[in-house]
Amino acid sequence: MYRIGIGYDLHRLVPGRKLVLGGVDIPFHLGAAGHSDGDCLIHAVIDALLGAVAAGDIGGHFPDTDPRWKDARSTDLLARVMEIVREKGFEVVNVDTVVVAEAPRLGPYHGAIRDVLCPILGIAPSDLGIKAKTAEGLGVIGEGSAIACHAVTLLRKCA
Numbered sequence: 001m002y003r004i005g006i007g008y009d010l011h012r013l014v015p016g017r018k019l020v021l022g023g024v025d026i027p028f029h030l031g032a033a034g035h036s037d038g039d040c041l042i043h044a045v046i047d048a049l050l051g052a053v054a055a056g057d058i059g060g061h062f063p064d065t066d067p068r069w070k071d072a073r074s075t076d077l078l079a080r081v082m083e084i085v086r087e088k089g090f091e092v093v094n095v096d097t098v099v100v101a102e103a104p105r106l107g108p109y110h111g112a113i114r115d116v117l118c119p120i121l122g123i124a125p126s127d128l129g130i131k132a133k134t135a136e137g138l139g140v141i142g143e144g145s146a147i148a149c150h151a152v153t154l155l156r157k158c159a
């Protein structure tokens with residue numbers, strides 16, 4: 001038995017914040033505003049996982065009104081969500097993602113992101129897709145004011 005899930009997230013890019021994507025600190029002059037570390041790649045993956053098991057969304061599990069999640073590391077949130085996935089009897093087959101940002105270039109960090117995320121997800125590096133698109137200079141992403149990510153996942157019921 002298989003389940004698919006889709007996730008999406010967007011964060012404003014602001015000065016004075018670190019840019020964290022896929023659990024990796026990316027050198028950049030702007031970072032993602034947010035209650036947690038603002039890791040929109042992980043947040044999109046979390047919503048894809050929760051969606052696949054119909055277990056709500058990231059805002060319901062980790063509300064930004066809760067001081068427990070202030071500056072929370074999204075890798076820790078992802079690990080908690082994987083507990084939910086496993087409690088429901090599923091394992092991850094693969095995850096695919098698209099990061100939409102005008103800058104910075106993420107290619108040099110794909111390996112580091114896989115090194116962080118794949119052990120948490122319980123998948124091989126070859127089972128995590130990471131792709132990047134610009135917004136061709138259009139809209140809030142194109143002007144560099146925001147970064148967004150789309151994610152899909154396939155889960156398989158454990159025997």
Ligand code: MG
Nearest residue numbers: 009010040043
């Ligand atoms: Mg978010």
